[in-house]
Amino acid sequence: xxxxxxxxxxxxxxxxxxxxxxxxxxxxxxxxxxxxxxxxxxxxxxxxxxxxxxxxxxxxxxxxxxxxxxxxxxxxxxxxxxxxxxxxxxxxxxxxxxxxxxxxxxxxxxxxxxxxxxxxxxxxxxxxxxxxxxxxxxxxxxxxxxxxxxxxxxxxxxxxxxxxxxxxxxxxxxxxxxxxxxxxxxxxxxxxxxxxxxxxxxxxxxxxxxxxxxxxxxxxxxxxxxxxxxxxxxxxxxxxxxxxxxxxxxxxxxxxxxxxxxxxxxxxxxxxxxxxxxxxxxxxxxxxxxxxx
Numbered sequence: 196x197x198x199x200x201x202x203x204x205x206x207x208x209x210x211x212x213x214x215x216x217x218x219x220x221x222x223x224x225x226x227x228x229x230x231x232x233x234x235x236x237x238x239x240x241x242x243x244x245x246x247x248x249x250x251x252x253x254x255x256x257x258x259x260x261x262x263x264x265x266x267x268x269x270x271x272x273x274x275x276x277x278x279x280x281x282x283x284x285x286x287x288x289x290x291x292x293x294x295x296x297x298x299x300x301x302x303x304x305x306x307x308x309x310x311x312x313x314x315x316x317x318x319x320x321x322x323x324x325x326x327x328x329x330x331x332x333x334x335x336x337x338x339x340x341x342x343x344x345x346x347x348x349x350x351x352x353x354x355x356x357x358x359x360x361x362x363x364x365x366x367x368x369x370x371x372x373x374x375x376x377x378x379x380x381x382x383x384x385x386x387x388x389x390x391x392x393x394x395x396x397x398x399x400x401x402x403x404x405x406x407x408x409x410x411x412x413x414x415x416x417x418x419x420x421x422x423x424x425x426x427x428x429x430x431x432x433x434x435x436x437x438x439x440x441x442x443x444x445x446x447x448x449x450x451x452x453x454x455x456x457x458x459x460x461x462x463x464x465x466x467x468x469x470x471x472x473x474x475x476x477x478x479x480x481x482x483x484x485x486x487x488x
Contacts, residue, residue, distance in 0.1 A: 244429075
């Protein structure tokens with residue numbers, strides 16, 4: 196929880212919108228680089244499973260279909276016995292750095308640079324946990340500083356096998372096509388890794404998906420690594436406390452679009468703009484979601 200509060204306050208400071216009450220008390224310096232964290236400050240989580248393997252994917256995303264520029268970042272698929280999780284690798288690294296550092300009773304200044312570097316590599320703020328015995332996805336997504344949770348059945352994609360072979364990361368791959376929520380996709384999979392999973396919500400092929408992209412090439416996932424998971428590689432969910440909202444996928448999609456188009460409409464009770472600072476105008480940003488339906 197302190198990790199979430201820390202990042203929220205850093206966001207507020209960066210936006211120039213944190214106002215401390217005038218109580219006559221000496222203001223606290225934040226962040227406090229001298230504070231020694233206790234093991235009790237570690238992230239509160241629910242552990243569902245332990246990952247046996249990790250698949251690393253490079254994600255390429257074009258938010259503006261008319262522009263050639265794309266965002267690139269790393270995401271990871273954790274494969275456990277009964278569960279799997281898909282999230283930004285930066286988020287997984289940041290959580291691990293935080294828990295290891297507070298367990299070692301480190302000061303924030305001792306691990307700040309490493310934690311910030313990992314957090315900056317987190318672009319999607321989306322985590323998917325697949326409960327395979329129940330056939331359900333638990334989705335967690337952050338918009339502004341609020342976190343949203345929804346569930347949905349694991350999609351049962353209808354694949355068409357296509358002619359053509361390729362080699363990706365040294366694995367012999369075969370081709371398949373499908374349509375999912377408004378986009379047509381071409382996928383490559385390898386039977387040399389006999390897991391019917393893949394990035395995001397894709398799966399159901401007779402082997403791990405090594406590359407998948409929509410026909411407009413606005414969302415591309417490419418396998419860049421596969422390995423046995425390290426020991427105690429949890430598949431976990433952060434404790435749902437303040438700033439968590441239970442909702443539906445369609446509601447989150449609408450909120451994301453609104454946040455990109457009108458970011459200044461989003462406020463929070465815990466972030467109060469300092470009246471001494473001039474308001475900052477936040478411009479709209481292109482939004483090109485992977486799910487169009």
